Amino acid sequence: MIRTPIWNMALWRSPVLAALLGDAVKRSWLPLGIAGDDWLGWGNKPSAARAGWYARLSGGRLLRLEDGFLRAWGAGNRYPPLSVVVDAVGIYYDARRPSTLENLLNASGDPLAGIEADVARAKALLLEHRLSKYNQAPLLDDALLRPDDAGRVLVIDQTFGDLSVGMGGADADTFAAMLAAARAENPRATIYVKTHPEVSSGRKRGYLGQTPDDARTVVLRQAINPLSLIERMDRVYVVTSTMGFEALLAGKPVSVFGLPWYAGWGVTDDRQDCPRRRRERSVDELFAAAYFHYARYLNPVTHQRGTIFDVIEWLLRQRQVEEGCPGRKIAVGFSPVRRWAQASLFGPDTGRVAFAADAERLAALRPGARDCLVHWGHPAPAWLNQAARSSGARLLHMEDGFIRSVGLGSDLVPPQSFVLDARGLYFDPHGASDLEDILNTAAFSTEELARASRVREIIVSHGITKYNVDPLRPPDWQAGGRSVLLVPGQVEDDASIQQGCEDVRTNLGLLAAARAAHPEAFIVYKPHPDVLAGNRIGHAALAQARAIADQIETRISLVSCIEACAEVHTMTSLAGFDALLRGKRVVVHGRPFYAGWGLTEDRLTMRRRNRRLTLEALVAGALLRYPRYWDARLRGYTTCEAVLRRIVEQREALLVKHCADTGIVAGWAHVARKLSNLVFARIR
Numbered sequence: 001m002i003r004t005p006i007w008n009m010a011l012w013r014s015p016v017l018a019a020l021l022g023d024a025v026k027r028s029w030l031p032l033g034i035a036g037d038d039w040l041g042w043g044n045k046p047s048a049a050r051a052g053w054y055a056r057l058s059g060g061r062l063l064r065l066e067d068g069f070l071r072a073w074g075a076g077n078r079y080p081p082l083s084v085v086v087d088a089v090g091i092y093y094d095a096r097r098p099s100t101l102e103n104l105l106n107a108s109g110d111p112l113a114g115i116e117a118d119v120a121r122a123k124a125l126l127l128e129h130r131l132s133k134y135n136q137a138p139l140l141d142d143a144l145l146r147p148d149d150a151g152r153v154l155v156i157d158q159t160f161g162d163l164s165v166g167m168g169g170a171d172a173d174t175f176a177a178m179l180a181a182a183r184a185e186n187p188r189a190t191i192y193v194k195t196h197p198e199v200s201s202g203r204k205r206g207y208l209g210q211t212p213d214d215a216r217t218v219v220l221r222q223a224i225n226p227l228s229l230i231e232r233m234d235r236v237y238v239v240t241s242t243m244g245f246e247a248l249l250a251g252k253p254v255s256v257f258g259l260p261w262y263a264g265w266g267v268t269d270d271r272q273d274c275p276r277r278r279r280e281r282s283v284d285e286l287f288a289a290a291y292f293h294y295a296r297y298l299n300p301v302t303h304q305r306g307t308i309f310d311v312i313e314w315l316l317r318q319r320q321v322e323e324g325c326p327g328r329k330i331a332v333g334f335s336p337v338r339r340w341a342q343a344s345l346f347g348p349d350t351g352r353v354a355f356a357a358d359a360e361r362l363a364a365l366r367p368g369a370r371d372c373l374v375h376w377g378h379p380a381p382a383w384l385n386q387a388a389r390s391s392g393a394r395l396l397h398m399e400d401g402f403i404r405s406v407g408l409g410s411d412l413v414p415p416q417s418f419v420l421d422a423r424g425l426y427f428d429p430h431g432a433s434d435l436e437d438i439l440n441t442a443a444f445s446t447e448e449l450a451r452a453s454r455v456r457e458i459i460v461s462h463g464i465t466k467y468n469v470d471p472l473r474p475p476d477w478q479a480g481g482r483s484v485l486l487v488p489g490q491v492e493d494d495a496s497i498q499q500g501c502e503d504v505r506t507n508l509g510l511l512a513a514a515r516a517a518h519p520e521a522f523i524v525y526k527p528h529p530d531v532l533a534g535n536r537i538g539h540a541a542l543a544q545a546r547a548i549a550d551q552i553e554t555r556i557s558l559v560s561c562i563e564a565c566a567e568v569h570t571m572t573s574l575a576g577f578d579a580l581l582r583g584k585r586v587v588v589h590g591r592p593f594y595a596g597w598g599l600t601e602d603r604l605t606m607r608r609r610n611r612r613l614t615l616e617a618l619v620a621g622a623l624l625r626y627p628r629y630w631d632a633r634l635r636g637y638t639t640c641e642a643v644l645r646r647i648v649e650q651r652e653a654l655l656v657k658h659c660a661d662t663g664i665v666a667g668w669a670h671v672a673r674k675l676s677n678l679v680f681a682r683i684r
Contacts, residue, residue: 002063003028004040005054008047011040011065015633016080019304020296028054035059042066043091044163064091067133068295069242070126070311073318073348074136075198079635082298082311092294093164093240095259095274101294105265105281111288119288122308123249130227133242135315136349137223138326144220145232151189154233155182156241157208159196165207168240168258169272175207175239178257181271182237183216185255193219194229196241244268245290248283262286300634301642314636318348321628321637324420325394327370330354332362332384334376337412345418346374348636359383367393374398377495378425396420399427401627402574403459403643406468406650408530416643417627426626427496427572429591432608438621439597440611452620456581458644463559465578468651469529470557475564477551479522486565487514487549488558488575489527496572501590502604504571511548513589514569525549526561528573576600577622580615594618 003026004011011017012027017040025040031054033039039055041048043066055062068083085092090099104111112119125131130139145152155178158165165171182191199206199221211219220229230236230247238244240258247254248267255269256262263270264277265286281289291308299306300314329346331339331353339355346353356362362384367373369392375384378397388395400409401417409415419426424433444452458464463472477484489507490497497505504513507525514523525545545552553561558575559582562568568579572590579586580599588595589603596606597613613621623640631638631646 001026001034002038002040003033003054003060004047005029005031005050007050008041010077011042011047014080016082016298016303017065017084020081020084020298021086022305031055031057033058033060036061038063038088040065044094044167061088063088066091066093068297069133069245069291070131070295070297070308070315071133073134073315073636075134076203078350079348080633082300082314082634083295083308085295087294092261092290094167095169095261096167098276099261101261101290102276104289104293105286106277106279111281111285111293115288115292118309119284119292122291122312123284123287125309125312127227127249129312129316129319130225130231131312131315132226132246135225135319137225139225140228140232141222141224142232144218144222144224145192146190146218149190151186151235152233153182153186153189153191154230154236154247155179155191155193155208156236156238156243157193157195157199157206158239158241159198159204159206162240164240164260165258168260170239170258172207174257178237178239178255179208179211181255181257186235189216189234191217192229192233193217194224194226194243195219195221245286249287261290300631300636301639302645303633314634314638317638318636322347322349325370325372325396327368327372327393328352328354328365329372329374330356330362330365330367330393331374331376331398332356333358333381338376342414344632344635345415345630359387362387367391369393372396372420374420378421378428394422396422397425399425400466401629402466402577402622403464403627403640403647404466406647406654408467408469414632415630416632416646417629417640419627425495426593427494428499429606430499433593435593435622435626436608438625439593439613439618440609442617442621442625444617444620448620448624449614449616452616452624455623455640455644456616456619458641460582462644462648463557463563464644464647465557465559466574467529468557468647470555470560471655472557472560475524475551475553475556475560477522477524477553477564479550482520482522483518483567484565485514485518485521485523486561486568486575486579487511487523487525488561488568488570488573489525490571490573491528491530494572496592497590500572500592504589504603508544508548510569510571510589511545514587515548517569517587518567521567522551523549524551524553524561524565526553526558581619593622 002023006027006029012025018024037060039051039060040063041051043064048064052062064087066085067081068085070083071081072079087100090097092099092101193208193211195206195209198204226243230250236247236252236254238256240260244254245262257271259272259274264274266280267283297306297308297311299310354365371393373388373393373395376398399419400415403417404415405413407413421434424431426433426435492506504510562579562582567585569587570576572592576586577594586600588600591604591606595602596609629638629640629643
């Protein structure tokens, strides 16, 4: 069993440690446990001292935990580690005593044995995509380099008081000596001093931060992707920073003035000696030992143990999405509640998010061509369109995705998927949208269509829809052998109805049209959950609805209703898409995104949609290419499959909770969940 003193709160509250360790971390008030239990602490920090004391008293073993070498998108506690190291001997940055990593490199075995191809592939990916411990910094701007340099030498600063400095045989004098040596040994080169990312962000100070620029020295205080900087250098000087090892991966000569884990193995120019390190190792052997054998990785999609390739794929997804907006995301016109609840959705780099309530505040932010202006819904006001044109900023329209959450947006449940559309939005058929363009023009690969088919299978088998709030169980309707026709209600002031419907644009109007088309059918009317919750308008008077429908269904899920019917009539409801996924006949009285492609019976024409799609192609466009999926726990963009997995887990947990809440308790529980949704959406 893995234990930690209850005082080590950051460890037992971590959302990812159980998966990385293979066991839950049990917190303990007292140093009591079964002899042989492992006690967890962080590196050589006070939490490790506390855990070590508990381990000695209980007869257990101390495990030291540290961030891995490919940690996360950004630095700080807001980004849970995707990689850690666990060491029962010492810790890799403490050169005063052995560590599991040092012992591995000292052993006679070959760290590359059996994994040569994986090591080569991972190394190539890190170099090609310039992946490092932290990855939110932009690539090097060549304007920061002097064009007439005879040579370039990189001197790497670190944060003042970093444990790896003192435990790596170094101090402030070591940094001064390193800088002096770099100047003396490279008399014609320009010396570039790079501060640490946390110094750049203002969170900490460094050893060389006060170094002045001069004719031969440039201090780079900006956040810069490490490998993009290393690539432009001829030589690298380092004390104990892992950037020194990244320079080795990039094939640069590295002079080391402290005792980091990669020094003393024959691949660095060492200014100190570590007698314990007795073997010569290649850079690839060091890489295999540290990044494959020593480090552990999280699979960000499954939230279980994974591989370095899972983390690489996750980091590349963040970068790919963020590249669409290299500057700031400026959210315009968001209500205070939406701003509060959905601020975290604007990407993993919260430092590049700003809010403007109106035109005056937007002008004060001075948007530029690299920025994106994000407006909830469509159309945007005229002044915002003008601001986008005059500044060159990209205007994006934001809306919930089609697989949103477990719970309602009107109950302040944050979405797990959303769309950012540069053309319009999927619910407004008056103009094109990015989704319509995808469905009209995209060439879907065989692999993508196969993935879409698997996604559809997951959705159908688990009864997933947009909100996932109602229980899944077969209905008890008495249809008397008549064909069952489902009419899903909608919020009548919804933009999709206002902009996508003509003659039929109310719930009663839709019911009347369905009854006129099928006078003998058994018609089931299911009001929209937002309307039932009392949060939105559109509640057709039940007496009037009952005069048309045979059944008013308020107890079971929309999915259960769809599965029990033969046909669905809708205006623009996503229920029509849910019904298509489940092989039902769908009659459409408006212009939703899924109509006009040959898969529905359409009552209105849609001239711009001139292509016939398979159901798999519709799924690939609407669920794989168009939305962005968000993991609030890991603070990053994820996959459709990951969100489907989270929704199944969350729905099961919420169902257990709901079963315990009845009567007045249930009412107060609903209010409490609404408030907690608002608070936790913000602190995530």
